[in-house]
Amino acid sequence: MSTTFTMIGGEGPNSYREHSKYQRALLEAAKEKINEAISTKLDINFTSNIVNIADFGCSTGPNTFAAVQTIVDAVEHKYPVDTEFQVFFNDTSDNDFNTLFKTLPPGRKYFATGVSGSFFGRVLPRNSFHVGVCSYSLHYLSKVPKEIKDRDSPVWNKDIHCTGFSKDAAKLYLDQYKIDMESFLSSRAQELVSGGLLLLLGSCLPNGVQISETVNGMMMDFIGSSLNEIAKQGLIDQEKLDAFKLHVYLAHADDLKRIIKDNGSFTIEVFEKISHAKGEHPLDPEYLTVSFKSTIGGVVTSQFGQEAMEKTYELVKEKTQEMLPQLAKAKPGMQYLIVLRKN
Numbered sequence: 001m002s003t004t005f006t007m008i009g010g011e012g013p014n015s016y017r018e019h020s021k022y023q024r025a026l027l028e029a030a031k032e033k034i035n036e037a038i039s040t041k042l043d044i045n046f047t048s049n050i051v052n053i054a055d056f057g058c059s060t061g062p063n064t065f066a067a068v069q070t071i072v073d074a075v076e077h078k079y080p081v082d083t084e085f086q087v088f089f090n091d092t093s094d095n096d097f098n099t100l101f102k103t104l105p106p107g108r109k110y111f112a113t114g115v116s117g118s119f120f121g122r123v124l125p126r127n128s129f130h131v132g133v134c135s136y137s138l139h140y141l142s143k144v145p146k147e148i149k150d151r152d153s154p155v156w157n158k159d160i161h162c163t164g165f166s167k168d169a170a171k172l173y174l175d176q177y178k179i180d181m182e183s184f185l186s187s188r189a190q191e192l193v194s195g196g197l198l199l200l201l202g203s204c205l206p207n208g209v210q211i212s213e214t215v216n217g218m219m220m221d222f223i224g225s226s227l228n229e230i231a232k233q234g235l236i237d238q239e240k241l242d243a244f245k246l247h248v249y250l251a252h253a254d255d256l257k258r259i260i261k262d263n264g265s266f267t268i269e270v271f272e273k274i275s276h277a278k279g280e281h282p283l284d285p286e287y288l289t290v291s292f293k294s295t296i297g298g299v300v301t302s303q304f305g306q307e308a309m310e311k312t313y314e315l316v317k318e319k320t321q322e323m324l325p326q327l328a329k330a331k332p333g334m335q336y337l338i339v340l341r342k343n
């Protein structure tokens with residue numbers, strides 16, 4: 001089973017490029033705090049006039065371009081010297097880097113480099129970047145624990161994601177998340193220069209809230225139940241579906257903070273809940289369906305084929321419509337900005 005979680009590429013109607021305004025809104029909402037952190041916490045000991053920026057899990061754009069531009073502007077404001085910028089765009093090798101490079105903003109003030117590889121390992125040389133960003137990418141696990149996928153195991157998880165309600169399954173997901181975050185942080189700690197900053201943005205869960213109580217979790221539940229319906233119709237293999245788990249895990253805020261502290265490579269300069277300009281997801285079945293298609297549809301296609309994916313999402317749309325009253329009562333998730341300075 002594929003261990004990558006690739007967004008739908010290109011510039012078409014289902015593409016991540018066309019459906020990532022929700023993620024973009026967090027960046028916009030966090031912009032002032034990012035500027036402030038770069039202004040007050042970044043401490044570059046210049047040995048040349050080159051400033052290196054890295055985006056880990058950049059996807060195809062345009063959000064990565066906005067994140068990078070925010071950092072370039074803030075660094076130029078802090079160090080109004082003759083600086084040249086180099087940007088490392090990192091994602092897995094399945095990412096649509098062609099679209100990324102075709103749509104690079106004209107007139108940009110940086111040199112662009114693609115860096116393919118999993119950010120759970122080293123992707124850059126030691127001490128090679130000054131400011132890094134990772135936005136909406138750290139809820140993807142490198143893998144799902146195998147016991148959870150095994151129909152014969154006592155901790156087999158019948159849902160396609162960690163709903164949070166089975167304590168044993170949740171513990172296994174959290175254990176894997178800790179391993180992955182530890183790898184991510186240790187790799188970045190080696191690559192980041194001393195005095196450099198790492199900006200993390202994304203979704204986590206308020207303490208005490210289970211993912212299935214949020215819109216994100218409910219949508220994943222609809223995808224799972226729709227897949228089960230088409231398996232019952234014989235369109236996909238039930239056994240294959242039983243082993244299909246999304247390697248997605250949204251940590252609770254306190255767990256995330258604890259993992260960063262335990263890693264010990266960084267000082268937490270900012271750990272804040274950010275109110276999203278778009279608030280929670282809009283309760284529009286069309287919007288929700290396409291939005292979860294552009295992020296999760298790719299992995300469904302890679303496992304079950306294009307036709308099964310399209311049929312699944314037709315059902316997802318119907319369920320979203322039927323369940324609007326429940327979606328309206330969903331508990332809010334949490335969007336965060338974390339600023340880490342290398343110790």
Ligand SMILES: C[S@@+](CC[C@H](N)C(=O)[O-])C[C@H]1O[C@@H](n2cnc3c(N)ncnc32)[C@H](O)[C@@H]1O
Nearest residue numbers: 023057058059063091092118119135136137140
């Ligand atoms: C939801 S997109 C976020 C894209 C962009 N950062 C944004 O904020 O819109 C998540 C991205 O993380 C990438 N990703 C997931 N796991 C990864 C890994 N282990 N290494 C590198 N990239 C990864 C996916 O391929 C995808 O492009």
